[in-house]
Amino acid sequence: MSLVLPRVSLGHGPTPLEKLPNLGAELGIELYIKRDDCTGLALGGNKTRKLEYLVAAALEEGADTLVTLGGIQSNHARQTAAAAARFGLGCELLLEDVPGTPKLDYYRNGNLLLDHLCGARVRVVDEGSDLTLCAEQLMRQLREAGKRPYLIPVGGSNEVGSLGYMRCTEEIIQQAAEQGIAFDHWLVATGSGGTQAGLLAGQLSAGDDTPLLGFCVSRSAELQEALVGELLERTLKRLGIPLRDGASRVRANGDYVGAGYGIPGEDTLEAVRLAASREAILLDPVYTGKAMAGLIDHCRRGLIAPGSRVLFIHTGGAAGLFAYSDSFQPG
């Protein structure tokens, strides 16, 4: 793969690929984890890899301010604030309340606390506002004030951000070869879609056909597959790689979304507790907890066959645990 596109360095890499023997035994599979929770940028997570390409694009344009949007407890917003701090850029965050989420620490802890610490300017948008419209207005205001803002879409998911996960695929393929593991499944949480699209683009360009399943955190499987498919197409097109049967490889499962984005179900909480108590792996209540709930249920129901070699791609998010402390109180 010729990824000669501009990239800055923000993360610690390659992130480890490790075995989870205790949880694997409990689920009757050989379980491995790709530690993208350990990318290292202000508590890390999957947005770091995307931002390596997005910040490079912003710098190429001569930008002096990063602008992005998301929920109040957005991991993406936190990593964008951290990336801006590293490169001496301003950071403006447009953050929206997510109805139905626990409120005890939601407005003072977790990611939002770290946004402030990293020096970002946070604007909270009223529930139900059109975030895209607000972002356009903010971009205009900043330009009028003499700034050179660069807008990063929700989750850093576009054909630039996805490149970060093509690189991750290269790492996984190399680490699997070094460790002598042939995976039967790759599993990942899928939200704004750039992670899954990038992983798949990487697989297609490397000729790796391990099934990749995305566990949805907000949408139905159908809508999620359409979103990821469109991003995949744009990413490959930008690189001049033919799509071929790529679209048919986009697979999502929407059975573990529960009551909606940002609202953990009982199965999500159980998954977070299980990973922490068996492996000291810290998942999160919004993304990876739902994906792990999906993995657990798939094993229990035999949808993932006993003895399978499964790679769980940990996309981070543990900072969110502190914003959801009321969901995790014992007893």
Ligand SMILES: *Cc1c(COP(=O)(O)O)cnc(C)c1O
């Ligand atoms: C953003 C995020 C995801 C989803 O990644 P997308 O590229 O938006 O699909 C998964 N896990 C965590 C912890 C995230 O912050």
